[in-house]
Amino acid sequence: MKFDLILRIASKLLLPFILLFALYVQFHGDYGPGGGFQAGVIGAAMVILYAIIFGLEAAKRAVPPIVVETMIALGALLFAGVGVTSMLLGGEFLNYSVLAHEPAHGQHLGILLVELGVLITVAGTMVTFFYTFAGRGR
Amino acid sequence: MMDQLPALQVVIPLLGALACALARHGGVAWFIATVVSWAMPVVAWLLLSQALSGGTISYSMGGWAPPWGIEYRVDALSGFVLLLVSIVGAVIMPYARRSVASEIEEKNRAWFYTMYLLCLCGLLGITITGDAFNAFVFLEVSSLSTYAMIAMGKDRRALLAAYQYLIMGTIGATFYVIGVGLLYSVTGTLNMVDLAQRIPEVESTRPVLAALAFIIVGVSLKLALFPLHVWLPNAYAYAPSTASAFLAATATKVAIYLMLRFLFTVFGVGITFDSLPITNIFLVLSLAAMFGASIVAIFQDNLKRMLAYSSVAQIGYITLGIALANHTGMTGGIVHLINHAMIKGGLFLLLGAVVFRIGSVKIDDLAGLGRKMPITMGAFVIAGLSMIGVPGTAGFISKWFLAVGAMEHGWWWIVFLLVASSILSVVYIGRVVEVVWFREPSEKVAEAKDVPLDMMVPALLLVAASVYFGVDTRLTADIAALAAEALLGGVR
Numbered sequence: 222m223k224f225d226l227i228l229r230i231a232s233k234l235l236l237p238f239i240l241l242f243a244l245y246v247q248f249h250g251d252y253g254p255g256g257g258f259q260a261g262v263i264g265a266a267m268v269i270l271y272a273i274i275f276g277l278e279a280a281k282r283a284v285p286p287i288v289v290e291t292m293i294a295l296g297a298l299l300f301a302g303v304g305v306t307s308m309l310l311g312g313e314f315l316n317y318s319v320l321a322h323e324p325a326h327g328q329h330l331g332i333l334l335v336e337l338g339v340l341i342t343v344a345g346t347m348v349t350f351f352y353t354f355a356g357r358g359r
Numbered sequence: 360m361m362d363q364l365p366a367l368q369v370v371i372p373l374l375g376a377l378a379c380a381l382a383r384h385g386g387v388a389w390f391i392a393t394v395v396s397w398a399m400p401v402v403a404w405l406l407l408s409q410a411l412s413g414g415t416i417s418y419s420m421g422g423w424a425p426p427w428g429i430e431y432r433v434d435a436l437s438g439f440v441l442l443l444v445s446i447v448g449a450v451i452m453p454y455a456r457r458s459v460a461s462e463i464e465e466k467n468r469a470w471f472y473t474m475y476l477l478c479l480c481g482l483l484g485i486t487i488t489g490d491a492f493n494a495f496v497f498l499e500v501s502s503l504s505t506y507a508m509i510a511m512g513k514d515r516r517a518l519l520a521a522y523q524y525l526i527m528g529t530i531g532a533t534f535y536v537i538g539v540g541l542l543y544s545v546t547g548t549l550n551m552v553d554l555a556q557r558i559p560e561v562e563s564t565r566p567v568l569a570a571l572a573f574i575i576v577g578v579s580l581k582l583a584l585f586p587l588h589v590w591l592p593n594a595y596a597y598a599p600s601t602a603s604a605f606l607a608a609t610a611t612k613v614a615i616y617l618m619l620r621f622l623f624t625v626f627g628v629g630i631t632f633d634s635l636p637i638t639n640i641f642l643v644l645s646l647a648a649m650f651g652a653s654i655v656a657i658f659q660d661n662l663k664r665m666l667a668y669s670s671v672a673q674i675g676y677i678t679l680g681i682a683l684a685n686h687t688g689m690t691g692g693i694v695h696l697i698n699h700a701m702i703k704g705g706l707f708l709l710l711g712a713v714v715f716r717i718g719s720v721k722i723d724d725l726a727g728l729g730r731k732m733p734i735t736m737g738a739f740v741i742a743g744l745s746m747i748g749v750p751g752t753a754g755f756i757s758k759w760f761l762a763v764g765a766m767e768h769g770w771w772w773i774v775f776l777l778v779a780s781s782i783l784s785v786v787y788i789g790r791v792v793e794v795v796w797f798r799e800p801s802e803k804v805a806e807a808k809d810v811p812l813d814m815m816v817p818a819l820l821l822v823a824a825s826v827y828f829g830v831d832t833r834l835t836a837d838i839a840a841l842a843a844e845a846l847l848g849g850v851r
Contacts (some may be wrong), residue, residue, distance in 0.1 A: 294380035296474075301374055304366075314366035316422030 225274070232274045239267040247340055251329070257336035261343025268344075269351050279356050286352055292345025300336035303331055361405070365418035365431040368402050368441065369484045369497075371395055376476035385460065385468030387522045392472040393452040399445035403483075407438030412567030412714070412842075417703030423491070426550035432489035436693070436842035440486045440616045443697050446480045447608040447704050447821075454817040455601040457810075458711050462513050476604065477504035482613045490551045491625070492541045494617060495532065498581065502528045505610060508596050508602040510848070520593035527580055527590040528702050534577030541570035544583075553587040554625050562630050571631070574621050582614035584678055585648030589672040595667035600711025603663060606672055608821075615677055619693075622681065623846040630686045641682035646776060653783035659788065662713075665787055672780065673691060673699045679773075680761055687697065688764025688841035694835050702754060705742045705821030711737050712810040714820060717803055722791065727800030731807040734815060736795050738822045743788035744786055745825040748781050751840055752829040756836060817818035 247260035272280030304315040312319035316329025375395030379388035410416050410433045420429040433441070455475070463471050481501025485494050491656045506528070543549055545566045546557040548685075561567055576587075583591040621644035622631045631637050649672050656668035677699070681691020710720055714733050717724060729736040745752035758777055765773035807816065828835045 267718070290383075291381065294377045298374070298377045298381070301370065301377065304370065305374070308363050308366065308370075313419055313422045314370060315420060319424060 225249075228274055231271070236267055236271060240264060240355055241269070241271070243340075244326060247336065248333075251332070252338055257339025258343050260336075261340040262347055263343040264340065265347030265351070268348050272351065273354065276319065277352070281352065284348065289345045289348040292350065293340050296343070297339030298339040300335050303334045303338070307331070316334070361409070362404050362418075364402055364409075365416060365433060365487055366420070368406065368433075368445075368487055369480055371398055371402070372476045372480035372483065376473045376480060379469055379473040379476060383469050385465055385472075388469035388472040389452075389456050389459070392455070392476055393721075394475060396445070396449045398480070399483070400442065400449050403438065403441040403445040406433045406652070407435075407442050410434055410438045411838075416436075422464070426548050426553035428495045429545060429549055430489040431487050432552070433487060434842075435838060435845055436616070437486050437617065439693075439838050439842055441483060442484050442615065443700055444479070444486065444609045444613060448475075448605065448701055450707065450817045450820055451601060451605050451608075451704070452706055452817075453813045454604075454711070457814055458601050458715055459599065461638065461715055462601075463511050466810070467511055471508065471599070471602075474504040474508045474511075477501075478508065478610075479604070482609055483815045485613050486616055489551050490549050490552065490738070491542065491551055492536075495536050495539060498532055498617075499542050500633045501610065501613070502581075503799060505594075505602075508606075509598040511602075512597040512599050513688055514597045516593065517597035520590075520597045521592070524590040524594045527587075531577045531580030531587075534573045534580070536577075538570040538573030538577060539565045541573065545570075551625050553622065555627060558626060558630070562626075568635075569614075571621075571626055571635075575618070575637075578614055578618045578621065581675055582611045582618060583671055585644050585651060585671060585675060588648070588652070588674075591671060592664050592667040595670065595707075596661055596664040600707065602713050604704050604707035604711060607666070607707050608700040611670065611674055612700050615681075615696060618679065618691060618848060628684065628847060638682050638684060641678050645675040645679040645682055646773075646833045648672055648777070649780040650783065651681070653780055653787070656781065659787075660722050662710055662722060662725070662791065663707070664711065665722075665791075666703065669784065669787065670699075670703055673703070673746070675780075676757065676761060676777075680757075680764065683761070683764040683768065684847070685764055685767055686840070686843050686847060687760055687767055689846060691757050691762075691764050692761025693839035693842055694760055694832075697839070698753035698757050698825065701821050701825040702742050702826065703748045705818055705825055706739065706746070708814075708818035708821060709739045709742070710790075711815055714808055715814065716807040719803070722794055722802045724801070725791075725795050726798040726804070727795065727806060728804045729796035730800055731804050732809045734809045735818075738819055739795075740788075740792055741792070742822045742825055743784075745829065747784045747788060750829075751823045751826070753827075753835070754829070756829055760836070 243260045243263035246255035246263060247257060250256035268280060268284050307316045307319050308314050310319040317328045318324035320327035320330050372395055375391055378391050382391060384386045403550045405415060416433040418431040419425060459468055459471055476502050481497045484497030488494050488497060488526035505523045506525045509524060510518050542554060546554055548554055548557060558567060576779050580587045595607055651669035652668045656665045659668060677692045677695050680688045680695060713720055745754040748758040749755035764778055
């Protein structure tokens with residue numbers, strides 16, 4: 222236990238910044254490289270780092286498997302939900318222009334929500350992969 | 360609402376799949392999947408009747424007009440395949456409840472229905488889309504969910520079968536996307552209609568020919584054209600019964616649809632059949648499938664594997680129709696696409712009923728089963744006769760069209776080969792008939808009896824369809840003739 226002190230402290234310090242970076246990649250995706258997929262992977266990497274340093278059980282207590290499995294479907298549902306909303310508002314499926322009063326704002330809102338859906342699904346899938354493989358043979 | 364139908368055809372099963380995943384309970388997921396899959400034929404029927412009366416339907420995804428955005432297109436052929444896939448998907452669902460409950464453990468059942476609906480979504484998507492790359496995405500959606508469904512089979516070999524299919528399927532999809540990429544690099548478009556208009560200018564350039572080769576090989580892997588069929592027998596044999604029936608009836612058919620689209624709509628007969636030896640290639644491979652796979656089927660002990668090899672042989676008939684490339688032959692191929700879906704779907708459901716009762720499909724375990732499960736085995740014989748192509752059944756209609764199509768070319772020998780390969784199917788179906796009806800019941804089947812009504816009715820419906828479409832061909836042959844005409848006319 223005492224030999225990995227540096228690792229534990231350092232990763233504890235890093236965790237919030239990893240999440241912050243994930244959110245930066247997510248929301249800066251409009252203007253620079255990035256987007257939901259990359260942000261989702263970075264976010265999941267935070268959970269995986271926590272699991273590697275503090276153990277799988279601790280990670281599963283912090284982020285329960287049922288939550289990550291629900292995230293997989295929930296993110297995709299958000300994506301599809303945006304599409305359905307635009308259909309209900311009279312546009313085609315995933316036509317963001319009808320989401321707000323002005324087409325440009327609608328496009329902005331639409332892509333933001335859709336990318337959020339991607340983030341949720343990708344993060345959920347990555348963590349589920351990790352839990353599944355790490356939990357084998359126990 | 361009517362304007363949104365093309366999107367709904369794909370979006371409803373997608374939403375249903377997500378709802379199943381969130382439900383996490385097998386029973387609830389089954390209910391959602393049933394409601395969703397029953398809505399699909401309604402949508403498909405509305406689309407088909409609209410396309411037949413008012414001409415091709417075009418829908419711009421996300422409001423981006425084609426050829427820039429993704430276009431959904433419904434014409435006679437795609438509407439026809441949509442209807443076929445969604446009807447099979449709907450008919451199987453009532454059957455699925457008991458079959459899935461007996462073959463898949465509770466924690467995986469909701470996921471099974473999720474995968475089922477995702478697969479349905481992918482197959483409908485490939486059919487409805489008018490965009491070559493979007494077709495690749497849906498190809499992957501349906502394939503990935505298929506791998507997961509196969510891996511859920513009870514037998515441990517299911518995992519290996521799923522892995523084998525994963526490798527082969529991925530190679531197929533990669534080849535397809537390489538082909539699409541080459542086309543894009545030359546023409547700068549992904550829209551199928553737009554591609555069809557631009558390809559003639561560059562038709563003899565190397566990238567276009569390479570693209571054609573990649574796409575044909577990639578899609579042939581997916582449709583299990585002999586000798587690219589090796590993934591199919593294990594996948595169908597070890598998948599859960601519900602999945603076997605659904606995949607056998609729909610997955611390869613949709614791949615054939617994609618092949619038709621590329622050969623006739625995108626590249627056009629002028630390139631594919633007039634200047635390249637595609638007729639000969641397809642002719643040889645189809646005949647090899649009809650004989651090779653049928654002979655292998657005769658020697659199978661596992662009846663699901665036997666039906667799987669027979670599927671490879673039957674796909675040979677369909678590709679034979681493509682190879683003939685005249686109106687009658689194409690009609691025969693397309694009619695066989697639907698007839699074989701009904702026949703094979705029905706046969707796999709009946710074998711699933713056998714698994715449900717005695718837990719095995721080894722031919723020796725089935726001795727005397729006809730006396731214990733008379734309706735199941737009686738229906739098996741009828742569907743078997745339809746597959747052989749006995750006059751008065753659906754199988755006869757498709758083979759008749761194929762034979763006439765071959766004669767129009769003056770290829771009499773093909774007619775003889777058609778009859779000869781039908782005799783091979785008499786042998787493998789006859790072998791089952793002999794064992795289940797003419798032998799004393801063994802101990803294994805002593806307790807067996809016919810399955811409950813909710814499993815029986817779906818199977819009988821498909822078997823009844825495989826006889827009915829042999830008598831009344833208005834829905835099958837007439838629409839197939841229309842589709843064949845449109846394909847051979849091309850868009851140009």
